[in-house]
Amino acid sequence: MDDSRYTQQTDHRIKDKQENRPRGFEQPESKGSWKMFLKLLRRTKPSKSLIITAVAMSLAGTLISLVIPLFTKKLVDGFDISSLSFRQIASFGGVFILQAVVSGLSMYMLNLAGQRLVANLRDQLWRKLLKLPVSYYDNNRTGETISRMTNDTGVVKQLIAENFTGFLTGTISVVGSIVVLFYMDWQMTTVMLAVIPVAALFMVPLGRQMYLVSKGLQAETASFTSTLTQVLSEIRLVKSMNAEPREYEAGGKGIAGLFRFGRREAKIQALIAPLMFFVMMMLLVVIVGYGGMRVSSGALTAGELVAFILYLMQIVMPMSQISTFFTQFKKTIGATERIIHILDSPEENHDVGKPAEAADQAIRFEQLSFGYNDSEPVLKGLSFDVAPGTVSAIVGPSGGGKTTLFSLLERYYEPTEGTIKLGADDIEAFSLSSWRKQIGYVSQESPLIAGTIRENICYGIDHEVSQETLERAAEMAYAHLFISELPNGYETEVGERGIKLSGGQRQRIAIARALLRDPKILMLDEATSSLDSKSEVVVQEALKNLMAGRTTLVIAHRLSTVVDADQIVFVEKGRVTGKGTHEELLGSHEMYREFATQQLRLQEQDIAAAESH
Incomplete structure (x- = not known):
């Protein structure tokens, strides 16, 4: 990635954060509802027996x-010290x-049910x-x-495993207490309940504000998480470009946004707590004052007055739990929208189609066209054939669609027009899993996972690999020698993205991985372009072993x-402007002749530089 492109991406991130909308995660505007939440719960298949038992016990x-x-x-x-008996005290205790x-x-069973439900949700999401x-x-x-996988599922977990328990027991306690109070003295109960609508005038608007703040806080958290992930994963690029001040500014905007929402949340909570206390004290004064007159x-x-005060506690205390539940529920609705957006997104189906067994056939690209989104097509009516067991080199100016062609062959995308065929069959007729098993891909970046060399070479292999095979x-990839010289051999940790290894070593591990996969079709994307001349010679020899007997692009x-x-x-x-051997194109294709002449000059310069050293 060049500096200008990196700067543009960073500017986009700063602009997006200023506008307080995550870039690239456009969601349809919709109003969440409890129906959507229940739909999500049904998808997680909760344990009904456990929930029913827990509710019954609550x-x-x-x-x-x-x-x-x-x-x-x-x-x-009937209080009298002489009338108190051990039986009464024991019964009370x-x-x-x-x-x-x-x-x-x-509470344990409801929490367990909630934890299982969220574990199922995370499993589905993953x-x-x-x-x-x-x-x-x-x-x-x-x-x-x-953030959807961690923060949003965490919001759902908190509602189900924590807040729902308090809401359920609190609701039962409030309803039960009111029923008993009406039975004991309906007049006094009516006076007590008359205070609640007054409190609602303050609490409902505050609850609405809390919902809006919570939703904004979730969006800002997701955006900030995205910035952190992108910057920290490319920390070497940031440092090499001296971009720390720029990224500090971008991160600072995220931190300021989180602080802004946190401050608004603190203000609302600072109003809710005193209001709840005020309502409780007002109810207590009403009960004691009016109740004293009744006594x-x-x-x-x-005794009835004391019971009234105790029942009042059983009404007021759960109110905070109930209000917390509704605040959390509104946050959960926002999280639910985003989770369902992912769960309802179209996915790859790896098992539909017939197995791709005879992959040693000709590959045909017929009138292939493709464009990302609604932009200008990258490929336009591209057609050519690749004979089985041969090597076809795809060359041309940067941005011509070469890597996109590979992506279509791997079926990362579907062509907008035209087809890719293996023999007489469209490759879409094969199941994805069996088709991708036929393909070995070695790219310029040589992606490695954090783990050991053994884990990286065996990555994606669905059976046990013996040490001899490994x-x-x-x-064959010319990797065994340098691996053997490492202190832990094949158990050496390569670091995140293989950072502990050199470029040539990473390439040879990627080639060993492809060899172990034993593909029928091989794709090499600039596999040696980033290597020094010494590493390139070794990798080229490894590639010869890999290409032997395989259809190679x-x-x-x-x-x-x-x-x-x-x-x-x-x-x-995006168009094929020439096909043939090196000699044929030298004579018939002007741009290829320029390409070859330029490359020959660079090759002579490399040889001269090597000889001078």
Whole structure:
């Protein structure tokens, strides 16, 4: 990536953060609802028996707690030290213990059900992310996708595993307490409940504001996560371009945005807590004042007043849990929208189609056209054949569509027009898994995973690989010698993206991986362009072993790679403008002749430089 392109991408990130919208993760505007949330829950297949048992136990625990104030009422009204017995005290203590045990078990079971549900959700989401096509990742930033998997599922988990428990028990407690209070004294209960609409006038708008702040905070968190992921994964590029100040500015905007939302959230919470306390104290004053009058008039006993106050606690205390649930529920709706957006995205189906067994046939590109999104087509009516067991070199100016051609052959994308055929069959007729097993791909970047050399060579192999087979593949890739010289041999850790190895070593491991895969079709994308001359010689020898007997397509800028090809296809602006051998194109294709002359001059300069040293 050159400096100008990198600068443009960074400027885009800064601009997107200023506008407070994540770039590349465009979501349809929709209003979330509980129906969407229930749809998501059904997809996770929760344990109904566990939830029903937990709810039943919560109901039982709450009913027991509703009995406690009645015990207290009876105790206060008939209080006499001489009348107290061990049996009464034991019964009172037993009720408390039973209520605590039942409530504890119900909370554990609801939490367990919630944790299982979210684990199933994350499993579905992870499976989906692996099945999404490359085009999805072209249009969505990786950091934001990671945020869906971690932050958004965490929001769902908190609602189900934590807030739902308090909401359920709190609702039962509130409803049960109100029913008992109406039974005890409907007049006093009506006076008490008259305070609630007054509180709602303040709480409902605050709840709405909390929802908006929470939704904005989630979006800002996703955007900030995306920036961190992109910058930290390319930290060497950042440092080599002296871009730390620029990235600090971009990250600073994200931190400021998170602080801005956090401050607004703190303001709302600072209003909610005192309001809740004010409502509680107002209710307590009303109950004590009005209740005292009722007691003095004989309409209410002292025990009933005490029971009223206890039931009031059982109404007010769960209110904070219920309000928290609704705030969290609104946050969860936003997270649900984004999760369902991923789960409903079109995915690759790896198993539909017939197996691609006879891959040693001619590959035909027939009138192939393709464009990313609605942009100018990258390929335009491209046609040529590749005979089985031959080497075809794809050459031409940068941006002509060579790498896109490889992506279509790997079926990362589907052509907008035309077909690619293996023999007489369209490659779309083969199952994706069996088709990709026939292809070995060695790119310029030589992607490696964090892990050992053994894990990287065996990556994607679905059976046990013996040490002898592993070493034979490494020897053919000219990698066994340098691997053997490492302290831990094949168990050496390569670091993130293979950073502990040189470019030539990474290339040879990638070639060993392709050899172990034993593909029928081989694709080499600038496989030696980033290597020094010494490493290139070794890698070229390894590639010869890899190419032997395989149908090979090579994207190359070096003449040494092209000259020996059975066929050279010259691609300009998405079209084939020349086909033939090196000698044929030298005589018939002016731009190829310029390309060959330039490469020959560079090759002579390299030889002269090597001799001078």
